[in-house]
Amino acid sequence: MSSAILTRPTSRWALPRFMTAEHPFPWLAPITVMLLVFGIYPLAYSVWLSFHKRNVVSRQLDFAGLHQWTRAFSDARMWHSLETTLIYTFVALAVQLALGILIALLLDTDRKGYGVLRALMTLPLVVPPAVTGMMFLLMQDGSFGVLSFYLYALDLISPAQPILTQPGTALAAILLADIWQWTPFMVLIILAGLRALPKEPFEAAAIDGANGIQTFLRLTLPMLRKVIAVAVLIRGVDLFRIYDYVYIITAGGPGTATETLSFYAGRIYFTGDFPYAATLSLIVLVVLIVVSNLFVRLFKVRF
Amino acid sequence: MESSRAQTIARDVLAVLVVAIFMFPIAWWALSSIKPYSAIFDRSGPVYTGFTPTPDNYRVTLLGVSRVDIGMEQGGEAAGVIKGGASSYDSRQSLLDSAIIAVGSTALTLLLATLAAYCLSRMQFSGQQSFLFWILSQRFMPPIAIVIPVVFMFRDLGLRDTYTGLILVHSLINLPLAVLLLKSFFDDVPREVDEAALIDGATRWQTFRRVVLPMVKGGIAATAVLCFIFSWTEFLLSLFLTTSIRTVPVKISTFVTSTATEWGYITALGTSAIIPSFIFILLVQRHLVRGLTLGSLKE
Numbered sequence: 001m002s003s004a005i006l007t008r009p010t011s012r013w014a015l016p017r018f019m020t021a022e023h024p025f026p027w028l029a030p031i032t033v034m035l036l037v038f039g040i041y042p043l044a045y046s047v048w049l050s051f052h053k054r055n056v057v058s059r060q061l062d063f064a065g066l067h068q069w070t071r072a073f074s075d076a077r078m079w080h081s082l083e084t085t086l087i088y089t090f091v092a093l094a095v096q097l098a099l100g101i102l103i104a105l106l107l108d109t110d111r112k113g114y115g116v117l118r119a120l121m122t123l124p125l126v127v128p129p130a131v132t133g134m135m136f137l138l139m140q141d142g143s144f145g146v147l148s149f150y151l152y153a154l155d156l157i158s159p160a161q162p163i164l165t166q167p168g169t170a171l172a173a174i175l176l177a178d179i180w181q182w183t184p185f186m187v188l189i190i191l192a193g194l195r196a197l198p199k200e201p202f203e204a205a206a207i208d209g210a211n212g213i214q215t216f217l218r219l220t221l222p223m224l225r226k227v228i229a230v231a232v233l234i235r236g237v238d239l240f241r242i243y244d245y246v247y248i249i250t251a252g253g254p255g256t257a258t259e260t261l262s263f264y265a266g267r268i269y270f271t272g273d274f275p276y277a278a279t280l281s282l283i284v285l286v287v288l289i290v291v292s293n294l295f296v297r298l299f300k301v302r303f
Numbered sequence: 304m305e306s307s308r309a310q311t312i313a314r315d316v317l318a319v320l321v322v323a324i325f326m327f328p329i330a331w332w333a334l335s336s337i338k339p340y341s342a343i344f345d346r347s348g349p350v351y352t353g354f355t356p357t358p359d360n361y362r363v364t365l366l367g368v369s370r371v372d373i374g375m376e377q378g379g380e381a382a383g384v385i386k387g388g389a390s391s392y393d394s395r396q397s398l399l400d401s402a403i404i405a406v407g408s409t410a411l412t413l414l415l416a417t418l419a420a421y422c423l424s425r426m427q428f429s430g431q432q433s434f435l436f437w438i439l440s441q442r443f444m445p446p447i448a449i450v451i452p453v454v455f456m457f458r459d460l461g462l463r464d465t466y467t468g469l470i471l472v473h474s475l476i477n478l479p480l481a482v483l484l485l486k487s488f489f490d491d492v493p494r495e496v497d498e499a500a501l502i503d504g505a506t507r508w509q510t511f512r513r514v515v516l517p518m519v520k521g522g523i524a525a526t527a528v529l530c531f532i533f534s535w536t537e538f539l540l541s542l543f544l545t546t547s548i549r550t551v552p553v554k555i556s557t558f559v560t561s562t563a564t565e566w567g568y569i570t571a572l573g574t575s576a577i578i579p580s581f582i583f584i585l586l587v588q589r590h591l592v593r594g595l596t597l598g599s600l601k602e
Contacts, residue, residue: 020507022507024428026418027418027419027421027422028418028434030414030415030419031416031418031438031482034415034471034474034475035437035438035475035478038472039441039444039449039475042453042456043448045455045456049451103321106317106318107318117319119588120322120325120326121322122588122591123325123326123329123581124328125584126532126577126580126581126583126584127577128536128537128538128551128576128580129552130555131536131552131555131573131577132328134570135329135331135573136328138569139331143344144343144344144346146331146349180325180328183325184325185595188591188595189592189600192600227600230596230600231596234595234596241445241447243446243447244539247538247539247542247556262445262447265447265451266543269447269451274451277451278448278452281448281451282448284445284447284448285444288443288445289440289443302599
């Protein structure tokens with residue numbers, strides 16, 4: 001900074017330059033310490049754990065090389081939970097994005113009353129995810145749930161096979177909670193994107209006689225590319241590490257049908273096998289880092 | 304684009320319908336919280352009206368009235384309703400715990416993030432982009448990967464099951480959002496403002512504290528609200544790191560016991576927990592999109 005050339009009355013004793021407010025150091029030191037101590041150290045500890053094994057007799061951790069990692073890669077339950085996580089992530093992303101775009105287009109008008117509707121749409125975002133899980137548990141209960149009642153009435157689901165007891169519908173039940181809570185996230189971001197679009201290309205398209213669908217596919221969607229990329233990235237990361245809804249709504253059941261990778265890691269943690277739980281949680285982390293980095297590069301997302 | 308009157312009406316109806324569908328779970332939830340026990344568990348069909356609203360669920364969870372006393376008030380017929388374990392449904396301590404942790408972590412986050420964001424917005428140094436990316440990458444850490452080692456770390460440091468411990472962890476999770484969001488607000492203030500103040504003889508710290516900081520008050524408020532809401536709603540970390548301190552989301556999950564799911568108390572406490580968040584979120588509507596996208600999209 002050019003300000004360094006200004007001479008100021010020096011204080012009684014002079015600090016080294018990196019300790020003064022002119023230098024980034026004092027501004028960034030506190031956050032760096034915080035992130036190192038509570039972000040990097042635990043991560044390193046996790047990696048250390050993943051190369052160890054619990055000794056049941058001595059209750060100590062013994063070095064075990066790649067034992068936990070080979071165990072994970074040959075663990076059918078791990079692969080199943082990874083598959084469930086991927087299905088969950090992609091289905092939720094696709095539905096939330098599609099619904100998000102449609103609802104954003106629907107609400108994107110300056111007419112009276114729509115401001116209230118847009119504000120109401122933000123409410124699901126701040127419901128604690130654990131409460132959202134409970135909401136959908138209450139509505140999807142097999143015997144007195146309001147949603148179950150209508151699904152039975154419409155003959156879509158048989159009362160003999162309640163939603164949460166069948167593998168397929170149980171996953172759908174969790175997805176429904178996620179879609180309810182996070183579609184508004186997509187709606188809001190896409191609405192902001194729509195509002196920021198320039199007017200001229202749309203006027204030109206209207207003069208050229210383009211219909212609504214053509215305008216949307218050829219103009220609106222390409223211009224929203226950046227906005228959609230940011231939304232998909234943030235949402236995708238959150239979806240892949242899903243834990244809360246699974247814990248509350250199905251607890252991974254029936255059996256292990258709706259067990260996601262994070263949830264499986266948590267379940268192993270509660271059995272006391274910390275090295276393996278750490279290994280599984282590191283797999284979540286590695287997949288996230290690799291995929292999100294690729295995504296950032298591919299779609300040139302900037303923060 | 305001109306549209307006919309019929310189209311306009313169709314759009315209005317559809318828009319209201321869509322929003323109503325999204326509001327239904329919240330409405331059903333709030334409705335359940337004032338239902339008597341029998342109306343919640345009615346198997347013949349959903350009960351929308353036709354029950355006598357009761358404040359009993361709120362009295363138990365928010366006022367700490369014993370459920371046995373309420374059973375006594377209603378006479379013998381309700382006595383059969385009282386079942387389930389000995390877990391306490393009085394949630395006042397949980398609301399206090401959650402509030403202390405949310406306020407504490409918001410304050411700590413803002414303190415650390417404001418300094419870093421100002422620096423990242425105003426100073427140039429080598430490795431700046433890498434530093435930013437490092438902070439952003441913290442946002443992508445899965446909570447499960449953080450929490451397992453932190454459990455051991457906190458056990459050694461004596462931070463398990465303490466306010467300090469949860470405040471630190473919630474701040475850690477909130478820092479990336481806060482830094483990136485505040486940086487975007489600082490970026491909105493022209494650099495000329497700083498330069499003018501520096502030329503007038505203010506120190507860098509005075510420029511920050513007296514000149515620039517007051518100009519981003521709105522942004523700081525929005526960031527604070529988002530940090531508060533995150534901490535208030537967070538579940539996994541609180542579940543793993545505490546045993547006697549129970550934040551509200553964790554407390555609610557304990558109302559599901561092996562013998563009974565206490566829907567009345569769950570919905571009453573749940574409704575009480577979401578009302579503050581609703582008020583806060585409506586206050587920061589203007590900056591919400593920027594917040595949700597970590598400052599990368601501005602409205």
